């Protein structure tokens with residue numbers, strides 16, 4: 001009988017929607033009875049059954065229950081329904097089992113419809129007593145039972161008829177909702193398109209991209225996050241911070257349930273950029289314990305799914321490089337450093353290189369390790385992680401006490417044109433800001449916290465200056481800002497992941513973090529530029545090499561003639577030569593100089609044992625210079641240009657950040673005898689310190705020399721700026737003294753190596769040319 005109702009009112013092959021509605025209203029009971037034969041139901045079962053009152057898969061369970069009561073019970077249990085006594089259902093023949101199963105479900109539905117409070121108990125009053133088919137089952141039963149059964153059935157019919165009416169209404173509502181959903185999805189499409197366009201405009205302007213990630217809340221804590229929608233995060237601010245809701249807009253907001261893969265998906269295009277020769281910086285910012293390390297590296301127990309941005313970025317890089325292998329040959333190497341208590345430390349050094357020097361800026365040699373596969377990278381990153389300064393605070397039992405930076409250098413050679421692209425990527429996990437009272441730190445931890453907060457505040461100052469397009473940007477106030485200078489003030493593509501903790505007790509830090517992040521998003525870096533070394537440049541370099549060789553030869557000849565004439569090494573020609581050029585005369589490159597990256601090798605090695613670790617001259621300047629060292633002159637309207645101009649806009653000079661004020665400081669430092677290796681390398685000519693058009697080059701042993709920009713000719717232009725990367729690379733790295741060498745100097749005073757920057761190159765080339773001119 002029950003089946004008759006179903007047969008009358010339901011189509012033989014209901015649509016998914018009809019099935020769903022029937023499921024919701026309980027009509028499915030009739031339907032299932034009616035459609036007992038396999039196929040009819042199973043087809044629908046595979047469709048969506050997003051019922052509010054009957055969980056997904058209910059239909060499958062109902063179907064299964066015809067076969068086996070135990071299956072039904074298991075399915076019911078799997079659906080999260082309360083279980084009931086199997087004995088209630090198992091007795092009797094197939095039909096009685098079916099009826100009981102159905103009544104059990106029916107009873108469950110009714111209980112749900114009434115609000116589902118308390119524990120559900122099987123409310124069926126049917127006691128199956130006989131075996132046989134359904135007809136026998138009903139016919140053979142006692143009068144009271146029959147009455148009870150027919151009462152039940154007629155009640156069911158009435159309620160089902162009512163439910164059918166409701167179903168009609170539901171259909172109408174369903175259609176209406178469907179229309180609304182369509183409109184909403186259209187609206188979201190428009191929003192998405194707007195956001196894409198907005199992002200494109202931002203890219204063109206070179207804005208720093210900001211993605212916000214909300215960590216899952218701690219157990220039993222109240223969340224301040226009111227709403228997350230695409231790029232908007234709304235925070236419920238408590239009275240203390242001006243009660244109400246405050247919204248923040250970012251390029252993207254990831255909620256607590258966002259997976260590592262989802263977070264990385266929006267970062268992926270940047271990885272492609274590195275291979276195309278752009279500089280990229282991805283850094284994680286946020287209060288301590290807000291999830292920075294989780295995003296950048298992953299949790300302590302790492303699995304493939306939980307790997308953070310660092311691993312995924314490198315993995316993608318190798319994947320893309322492999323995809324392009326027919327057209328490009330890539331060479332990838334990595335460095336890992338940390339800035340701990342304002343000291344830069346190498347995280348990949350296999351020996352203990354922890355700095356215990358007392359004299360301030362003391363940087364160990366940093367290892368640049370060529371990698372050929374993810375395997376290499378994972379090994380290195382594990383090593384780096386182990387070496388990282390980590391400590392427990394009240395807010396995070398594995399708090400990073402330093403800023404860490406994984407730098408990836410990529411050189412790609414276009415196999416067709418011979419052009420070389422150089423990209424560099426900084427992946428920075430900043431130490432978390434913390435309120436020392438909250439994190440309950442003391443002693444060393446307190447000192448660390450103070451350093452961390454100080455450097456983050458220096459970062460804030462830099463961001464403010466950039467946002468306001470100030471002429472002076474105080475990069476030099478911390479190692480962190482020096483490290484990020486290229487990325488914040490150069491033509492890099494920069495992405496900041498800002499992290500927040502959703503707990504109410506962190507709302508103060510959350511709001512200030514979000515305000516800071518909004519500020520960061522306004523910083524315009526100018527459109528990023530690709531770093532490409534064309535074959536023209538290669539020709540020029542060859543010419544320079546020839547000139548150098550000829551110069552060396554000619555000078556050697558002249559000197560020997562001079563010796564013969566004067567009989568002394570301090571002969572006439574020599575004494576008239578500019579003092580530092582005497583030191584640099586033949587451009588001999590030191591034995592330990594870094595090889596041009598093209599010589600380093602290619603990315604074919606894949607085994608652990610073949611990791612090649614090169615320890616080389618390093619300090620922060622070098623780290624910075626290790627990014628392709630020739631970002632071209634900045635685009636118009638950029639705040640940092642001012643600083644560049646101060647220092648002659650030369651890219652390399654830009655990197656060492658010597659501006660007038662800094663130069664003055666260098667000079668003071670020098671004269672005060674302050675042992676500061678950073679300054680020691682870049683000692684200005686005091687007499688020319690404030691001359692508008694003068695550029696300082698380095699002490700050559702006998703004094704200082706200053707080169708003016710006047711009369712820069714074509715050759716200068718070709719060799720002094722971004723177009724001559726390899727030379728700059730060599731000179732920057734070859735002639736700078738290593739910090740370890742500086743520290744080991746027997747008289748305790750650092751040696752001032754003669755240095756050659758792009759600026760020193762120009763007069764030398766002039767000189768080459770003048771000497772070589774007939």
Ligand SMILES: Nc1ncnc2c1ncn2[C@@H]1O[C@H](COP(=O)(O)OP(=O)(O)OP(=O)(O)O)[C@@H](O)[C@H]1O
Nearest residue numbers: 215288289290291292293294299396399400431432
């Ligand atoms: N999105 C997330 N999903 C799951 N767990 C997370 C998430 N973000 C952070 N956590 C967990 O929260 C804790 C703190 O995260 P994490 O160490 O990454 O914070 P942090 O910002 O790097 O802190 P600090 O600045 O002190 O180093 C860790 O146990 C981490 O696994």
